[in-house]
Amino acid sequence: MFHRQGPTLLELAEQALSSVEQGYDLLAPKFDYTPFRTPDPVLRAAIEALGPSGSVGTALDVCCGTGAAMRHLRPLARERVTGIDVSQGMLEEADRRLSGAPGTAALEFVRGDALEMTFDAAFDVATCFGAFGHILEADEPRLIQRIHQALRPGGRFLFVTGHPPSKLRPGYWVARSFNAAMRVRNALWKPPFVMYYLTFLVPRARALLEAQGFSVEVRDGILPEPFTPLATVIATKH
Numbered sequence: 001m002f003h004r005q006g007p008t009l010l011e012l013a014e015q016a017l018s019s020v021e022q023g024y025d026l027l028a029p030k031f032d033y034t035p036f037r038t039p040d041p042v043l044r045a046a047i048e049a050l051g052p053s054g055s056v057g058t059a060l061d062v063c064c065g066t067g068a069a070m071r072h073l074r075p076l077a078r079e080r081v082t083g084i085d086v087s088q089g090m091l092e093e094a095d096r097r098l099s100g101a102p103g104t105a106a107l108e109f110v111r112g113d114a115l116e117m118t119f120d121a122a123f124d125v126a127t128c129f130g131a132f133g134h135i136l137e138a139d140e141p142r143l144i145q146r147i148h149q150a151l152r153p154g155g156r157f158l159f160v161t162g163h164p165p166s167k168l169r170p171g172y173w174v175a176r177s178f179n180a181a182m183r184v185r186n187a188l189w190k191p192p193f194v195m196y197y198l199t200f201l202v203p204r205a206r207a208l209l210e211a212q213g214f215s216v217e218v219r220d221g222i223l224p225e226p227f228t229p230l231a232t233v234i235a236t237k238h
Contacts, residue, residue: 005033017115019191020134024065025089031066032097038068038129038160041224044066045231046160047127049222054078056124059105060150062143063131064113067094067101073127077144082108084117115142119150126150126157132200140200144212148237157235160223163202172198202231209235 007030015023024031031037047069050056052055052166057080058074064083073081081103085091091109099106114131135143147157159225163170175197187193214235222232 005030006010007034016185016193017189019192020194021086022191023193024050024085024087028066028087028089028093031093032068036130037055037066040068040072041091041226042160042230043069043072043129045223046129046158047076048233049219049232050158052075052076053103058082058123059125059127060084060119060123062117062126062147063134064094064109065090065130067098068128069129070094070098070107071101073125074098074101074105074107076125077103077105079110080106082110082123083109084112084114086111086113115139116147117146119146119154121149123150124152124155126155128157128159132159132161133196134194135199136194138195139201139210140204143149143210144208144214148212148214151237153237155237156232157209157237159200159205160227160230160232161200161202161205162198162230165198202233205233209233213238 007027011026011030015027018026027034046058053075056077059077059081061069061073061083064070064085067083070081070083083091083094087173088111091111095109151157179196179198181195202218206218214237217234218230219232219234221228223230
């Protein structure tokens with residue numbers, strides 16, 4: 001599951017007993033060698049759905065981590081690609097890894113909480129990959145509101161998520177068991193570490209986006225195997 005350059009079990013345990021910010025500061029140098037990093041084939045196929053190179057002015061990657069999506073966004077944007085993340089360690093790693101990345105758009109790294117973003121009609125495109133599990137369900141409407149505010153009229157919000165899985169599949173119960181264990185951990189240990197599975201699936205995502213004033217397009221089957229069952233969502237701000 002893990003690359004030999006990835007974190008040890010002890011390092012993962014240390015992360016799990018930290019806050020989200022501290023945990024990812026610790027994990028940052030080895031994050032790209034874990035299965036938690038969204039694979040490049042997924043990023044490439046999803047971002048290609050936004051259009052050809054140079055077709056947007058500015059792009060925002062929410063919870064950008066080590067900059068994996070920003071690498072694919074840079075050729076798409078003519079002017080600027082901004083990444084925001086709560087972890088300074090992840091931002092520093094992104095800055096290092098994106099040195100010399102393809103494209104000419106300026107790269108900007110902002111340390112901040114996605115739920116507290118104050119961008120105002122600044123971007124043509126926003127993306128978010130692999131981060132919804134770090135957002136509590138109660139906070140999802142606020143995240144969508146902040147992204148809506150950050151986009152210009154006609155701006156698009158792109159992300160990848162799943163359809164609700166069958167309760168007959170073992171993976172469903174594995175994910176539910178993990179979520180239950182995480183809730184117990186957070187009840188007994190502070191600071192909390194927010195990471196849950198089966199979050200922001202298509203039906204809830206669509207409902208929240210439409211309530212905020214987005215039109216929503218769900219594209220199935222455009223990702224390569226073995227990720228084909230995942231849905232690519234493009235929400236457009238009215």
